[in-house]
Amino acid sequence: MILPVTLTIAAALAVVNLWLAFRIVPTRLRDKVLVGDNGDVRLHARMRAQANLVEYAPFVLILLALIELGGGSPMGLWILGMAFVIARILHGFGMDRLQSNPLRAGGALATWVILAVLAGWALAMAYGAREAGLPGTLVVTPVAHA
Known part of the structure; x- marks a missing residue:
């Protein structure tokens, strides 16, 4: 199954990640900094901007994909x-x-x-679908051990 919203947002975020990475390179080349930030506050800030994207994007993309797979509103997913x-x-x-x-x-x-x-949204879908007994919904039922 193709997930057009998730794929498009993932591609856009890849481009943003490249942009953030390319902003780091000139300073690294100019100051010959291969590892770390060499005490350069601007370089450190740019490194953190890219790292911050990499920290949050996976959660957002995973949730987008799972909600899209679960039949969530495409318009809502596009907006978010x-x-x-x-x-x-x-x-x-x-x-x-x-x-x-x-x-x-x-x-x-x-x-x-x-x-x-x-x-x-993901939690509402997960538990709302379970409560509604929708087909294809995984229901975990505790089993008493003897």
């Missing part, structure tokens, strides 16, 4: 997926500013909200 992509771009730009700023804070906050909404 694209909002996540935009949030990570805003966060990346915000990390270039070495003080607190709306781009960084907004990107982080949007990421948390989107992850929470997807988690709630």
